[in-house]
Amino acid sequence: MNTKAQGRILVIDDEKNIVLVIQAMLERAGFEPLVFTDSARALEAIESEPLNAVITDLYMPGPGGLDILEYCQKRRPDLPVIIATAYGTVETAVSALKRGAFDFITKPFEQTELLNVVQKAVQTHEQRLKEPIVITSVDVPAPKATEISSIIGQSEPMQEVFRVISKVAIANSTVLIRGESGTGKELVAYEVHRNSPRCQKPFVKVNCAAIPATLIESELFGYERGAFTGAVTSKPGRFELAHEGTLFLDEVAEMPLEMQVKLLRVLQEKEFERVGGISTIAVDVRIVTATNRDLEAEVKAGRFREDLYYRLNVVPVQLPALRERKEDIDLLVKFFLQQSATQLNRIITGIEAECMLAFRNYSWPGNIRQLENVLERMVLMSESTVLGARDLPEEIATAPVVRDLLGRKGEAEVEPSTFKELVRKQTQAVERDLIERALEETEGNVTHAAEKLKLSRKGLQLKIKELRIRRE
Ligand SMILES: Nc1ncnc2c1ncn2[C@@H]1O[C@H](COP(=O)(O)OP(=O)(O)OP(=O)(O)O)[C@@H](O)[C@H]1O
Ligand SMILES: [Mg+2]
Structure with a gap:
């Protein structure tokens, strides 16, 4: 059995005994399990923890295995999700596979079976992170083109x-x-x-x-x-x-x-x-x-x-203006993405090719400062760990050259953007509510409120500014 590859594995099952068994098996094989019996709690961890794979039970009180799967696909598409299921529910497990689960194991399972699947999942995760414009927190060194160290540019x-x-x-x-x-x-x-x-x-x-x-x-x-x-x-x-x-x-x-x-x-x-x-x-x-x-x-x-x-x-x-040195855009995007994700305490694993294409072809009248601000805003607002064209701010998405590239037809545009706007408004209302409550509870202390919300201080400050929240 090859158990060399290590990884952090999130394990969710409402039955304590099962969780303990899986935990022991994984630990023995050199993995680092992170176990939960409360699936709602597990969702929080998926959001904030560095992970390589998820193992989840199907039926649990609160969010079930399919909910976990859906959540991962939205927020952490890099994570392979393994469904653990009792014998009688194999059919549901199969339908989970169709929805994008990585694999399933049937309970009671054997150590070898479990470890094989986990092993494969971790490898897959590694590959997913290495795909062309996927950005991971480990493999993007701060690009240093020359001895003039703080300035990025190879053009x-x-x-x-x-x-x-x-x-x-x-x-x-x-x-x-x-x-x-x-x-x-x-x-x-x-x-x-x-x-x-x-x-x-x-x-x-x-x-x-x-x-x-x-x-x-x-x-x-x-x-x-x-x-x-x-x-x-x-x-x-x-x-x-x-x-x-x-x-x-x-x-x-x-x-x-x-x-x-x-x-x-x-x-x-x-x-x-x-x-x-x-x-x-x-x-x-x-x-x-x-x-x-x-x-x-x-x-x-x-x-x-x-x-x-x-x-x-x-x-x-x-x-030179940024549009005169487009070959530097990829490097700059990776650099600023990493920087914003770290500063704002977000996990961003990549950027869709389509989105990068838009960046390369946009004219950037505000040059690097604009690029830096756009990425910061996108990292902050993105619903997913992979930035896509849907996350592009208006000024870029509606630029004629970008619109052509993304193949948006005039009439198709009204609906999604209204829908997007609606979702954004809803999200903002929820965010505003949470932030205001946290500030109230901490008597306006941003540092403490940020701790409560599990945000970085800077991230919270930006949100307060963006949502124009008044602090008394
Ligand atoms: N080549 C680069 N590599 C990395 N970061 C850069 C690069 N050029 C600019 N930046 C960043 O972009 C932002 C704007 O840069 P800076 O303030 O030096 O621009 P500026 O030309 O002085 O703009 P303005 O005319 O508006 O004052 C800064 O945050 C800076 O760190
Ligand atoms: Mg200046």
Whole structure:
């Protein structure tokens, strides 16, 4: 008997003795059984436990074997389900097979018979997890395409970006990163710093679009006590904080013209004064900037100083849009799926080919950020452990190219989407109810409520946001 393959097996039978016998047999053969006499409880475990196969009795109080089977097919299609049945109910067992059960064993069964079936089930499970675009928590390493470790991309345009980063990082030159929204500009800025001799020193970020024009000067250069109402103490600015490190000016095109003059001066002279200060402060700072605007057009329109433009544009790095490097989509999808599933405490074992096809052909106007958000939402909302085209958000499912690909006919579309909407509304109502109750019981403590609901804290927070639940 070959009992080498180990696996975690969920066993459900309302008769305690039977459960104990199966448990003993499995343990002896090196499997790890997880046993239940209460089938409702078992359903919870199916949802949350790493498992390789399920053995279930047919008739039990509460959910029966066929219910368990149906549940697995919906939520854990990767799991083979073995039906254990008394002699008289073989016919039902056969009909269970027709519905997709993996196999059945008749009670009373022998150890050899049980182990053979379990063995085969575990092997099948292994194979199912290895199917082309099935994603498992074990076999997808965080893809590392290059030494620029946090950036994913094997396509030629990304390889070019990596080459520029590694060349330019070691120099002190000013870098201007350009690319559409969500293409990874901030990530690149950080990698420039991390791969530079300044990596042990601070990386300071300023989002020029997020700071009101009136505050930007004191943010960048700091202020002295009494410089303006409210300046009760003096405070160093971001330039000082970034001394010997890197200062990242994000969305630099949004900087007001009068600030652009001041910035130019620091870049040229490497010194400045705090607001309301008289002494001159010298700093050694490497400047990296980013924008998603057409800077040349901004210069032409008089909104961006030409001299500053030349100062900043010493080494330009152009990030490709995601639609220009579709060959990276699979890798990114796998990476973000794993990430979201872990963070949200969900089990996602794969993605249907059809769904991946839609991803590859969609235009991704919001680039990688959009892809990341879409996957997070899909992981959160999916009713199954395998993401499918049915889980695609509206904006992707209705994009013409995707609609063509998925072969949806105009008239057939109304019904399912209304139905889907209905199901979604119902699910949301139930979720809302559960969450509100948990929050009430824990007096609004999200951490405790998350524990009660067996969700991760982040997962619960996202749900609260998504369902717009008020917390008092
Ligand atoms: N190549 C990549 N590999 C892995 N993650 C990426 C990659 N590019 C971007 N991301 C992720 O996508 C998100 C958006 O990236 P980032 O904030 O760097 O974009 P951005 O170009 O600065 O966008 P915006 O112009 O909107 O500020 C981040 O969560 C980032 O970690
Ligand atoms: Mg950004």
